[in-house]
Amino acid sequence: MNHRLAIQTWLIWGTAASLVILAGRNPFWQALLICAVLMVRSTHAAYANQEVGWPLFLRGVALIAALSVIFNVLTVRSGDRVIVRISERAPVIHGALTWNAVMYGLQSAAVLVAIALVWVTVGGQVSWSEMARILPDRLTGFAVAGAAALNLIPQTISSISDIRESSAARGMAISRTRGWAPMVTPIINVGLDRSMHLAEVLEARGFGHRLPDREAGKTRWMAGWTLLLAGAFCAAYGVLAQIGWLAVVGGAALFIGLTIMRFSNSEPQLRRTRYRIVPLGTTDWIVIAASIAAMAATAAIAFGRSSVLGFEPYPVLTWPLFSIWLAMPSALLAIPAAVGSTSGSARD
Amino acid sequence: MRRLIGRASRLAAVLCIAAWLLAPTASAVAHQAGLLVFDGEGNVTWVTVVFAEDQISGDALLQRSGLQVSEVSFGGLGMGVCGIEGTGCDIAKCRQRVCQGPTNDDPYWQYFLGKSDGTWTAAPLGVSADKVGDGEIRAFIWSTHAPRSAAPSIAEAIDHTGQPATEGHAIARYNADGSPRTISTSSRSVPWTGIVTAAAAITVCCAFVVLNLQRNHNRQ
Numbered sequence: 383m384n385h386r387l388a389i390q391t392w393l394i395w396g397t398a399a400s401l402v403i404l405a406g407r408n409p410f411w412q413a414l415l416i417c418a419v420l421m422v423r424s425t426h427a428a429y430a431n432q433e434v435g436w437p438l439f440l441r442g443v444a445l446i447a448a449l450s451v452i453f454n455v456l457t458v459r460s461g462d463r464v465i466v467r468i469s470e471r472a473p474v475i476h477g478a479l480t481w482n483a484v485m486y487g488l489q490s491a492a493v494l495v496a497i498a499l500v501w502v503t504v505g506g507q508v509s510w511s512e513m514a515r516i517l518p519d520r521l522t523g524f525a526v527a528g529a530a531a532l533n534l535i536p537q538t539i540s541s542i543s544d545i546r547e548s549s550a551a552r553g554m555a556i557s558r559t560r561g562w563a564p565m566v567t568p569i570i571n572v573g574l575d576r577s578m579h580l581a582e583v584l585e586a587r588g589f590g591h592r593l594p595d596r597e598a599g600k601t602r603w604m605a606g607w608t609l610l611l612a613g614a615f616c617a618a619y620g621v622l623a624q625i626g627w628l629a630v631v632g633g634a635a636l637f638i639g640l641t642i643m644r645f646s647n648s649e650p651q652l653r654r655t656r657y658r659i660v661p662l663g664t665t666d667w668i669v670i671a672a673s674i675a676a677m678a679a680t681a682a683i684a685f686g687r688s689s690v691l692g693f694e695p696y697p698v699l700t701w702p703l704f705s706i707w708l709a710m711p712s713a714l715l716a717i718p719a720a721v722g723s724t725s726g727s728a729r730d
Numbered sequence: 731m732r733r734l735i736g737r738a739s740r741l742a743a744v745l746c747i748a749a750w751l752l753a754p755t756a757s758a759v760a761h762q763a764g765l766l767v768f769d770g771e772g773n774v775t776w777v778t779v780v781f782a783e784d785q786i787s788g789d790a791l792l793q794r795s796g797l798q799v800s801e802v803s804f805g806g807l808g809m810g811v812c813g814i815e816g817t818g819c820d821i822a823k824c825r826q827r828v829c830q831g832p833t834n835d836d837p838y839w840q841y842f843l844g845k846s847d848g849t850w851t852a853a854p855l856g857v858s859a860d861k862v863g864d865g866e867i868r869a870f871i872w873s874t875h876a877p878r879s880a881a882p883s884i885a886e887a888i889d890h891t892g893q894p895a896t897e898g899h900a901i902a903r904y905n906a907d908g909s910p911r912t913i914s915t916s917s918r919s920v921p922w923t924g925i926v927t928a929a930a931a932i933t934v935c936c937a938f939v940v941l942n943l944q945r946n947h948n949r950q
């Protein structure tokens with residue numbers, strides 16, 4: 383099949399993949415999920431201006447892994463596999479540096495890399511104009527801010543090569559790390575300038591401007607919104623702090639807030655016209671169903687055999703557990719690689 | 731030549747610092763300190779540690795005790811104890827709030843200083859700031875309250891554990907009923923199914939990625 387997946391499908395897939403990755407720290411689980419996401423990424427060509435190349439991505443992976451391992455090895459004093467023991471004369475870092483800590487650092491790096499990989503893949507498939515189009519009118523301001531913020535890193539990266547080339551043309555070839563120091567300010571400046579330019583363009587086209595609300599339902603809408611936010615905060619705190627009554631009261635406030643907002647009738651007087659509505663095709667529904675099934679399978683494993691998902695290399699480094707069920711969410715998340723291929727050339 | 735000398739001198743400086751950091755401290759007269767670990771279920775572990783320095787930190791006492799310990803560094807604040815002999819919390823939870831749960835009754839590793847009159851005093855500054863001298867007793871308890879038994883003397887600790895070797899440690903573990911306790915060390919078997927599945931998945935993934943990249947390259 384040769385079908386381009388809709389933006390909603392990518393967002394659901396990205397959310398499902400992120401939740402599944404965060405559910406466990408078993409190295410087998412992480413390896414299988416990273417494989418699944420890599421297969422999806424290699425199948426779907428990104429928009430030309432949003433492509434993050436493999437060399438850059440691999441450098442990022444190496445940096446994340448190195449930082450994670452170094453931080454963990456220097457801060458955790460635990461484990462049966464000692465690499466070296468630093469004398470107590472050294473402040474803060476004294477004690478045993480262990481392979482257990484290296485393993486834990488690699489696990490943390492795998493989570494970060496997998497999440498980054500998922501959203502680099504999704505980011506390559508999402509056109510910000512499409513994103514602004516599918517959002518409700520009230521959220522277009524967020525879309526403009528998000529587009530400007532998310533555009534900053536790709537634009538800064540592309541400005542690196544532009545500035546390096548222009549410097550080389552003027553006879554300032556950068557050969558050593560120290561040579562980059564004078565380039566930092568112009569690189570950041572150009573990246574910021576391009577993002578600001580995008581924000582101004584979107585604003586000029588009316589995306590940043592909020593349409594006027596109906597006066598009649600405005601108060602009720604605001605009350606509902608306040609209740610929803612307060613309820614969400616109380617419910618989250620109640621769940622995290624295991625205070626049952628607070629979680630219940632917060633949940634009730636959240637529900638009441640949602641109900642008030644639903645019936646407040648404060649829709650804007652004017653609506654933006656959408657000329658192009660992208661329908662979801664069969665492949666979109668297949669990917670959405672697979673993403674939901676992956677989350678359900680993860681929840682089933684978490685409740686049924688939670689010991690398989692977890693892996694703690696402290697205080698004794700042992701082999702992680704394996705169950706064939708660990709492969710199921712990865713297989714489901716790899717379905718976009720099978721059903722929708724846009725390989726060929728980077729889209730523009 | 732000047733660059734070579736500069737590099738050599740930098741390398742020599744790094745090697746000197748590394749040797750200083752890794753070299754063990756010189757030994758002198760042997761001192762002894764006792765450590766009691768209460769796991770919250772009534773089991774008690776007695777440890778006697780012999781050390782050469784006049785004083786060592788509470789953290790060093792724990793590290794030299796030979797017990798399985800998990801600790802996380804909080805920089806200048808010192809080390810936080812996460813787990814001792816399998817009791818405690820995992821590293822992620824320990825980094826967040828040093829194992830303390832949300833309610834008042836949730837246990838965490840408390841550190842106590844034993845007094846000569848048999849009472850316990852909670853350590854005000856934690857394991858890294860505490861200094862343990864010859865004949866002193868320290869205790870860790872996985873609970874919200876102080877140890878119920880009286881603080882022993884170093885002689886009582888040695889009675890329980892036996893005399894440790896020079897710069898070593900001696901451990902004695904007891905159940906709640908006072909009978910000796912043994913720790914089972916079970917090793918997990920190699921998960922060949924998992925290794926083969928992961929290897930197969932990685933191979934398929936690599937082949938898939940390479941084929942796709944090649945196909946894209948050919949089309950361009």
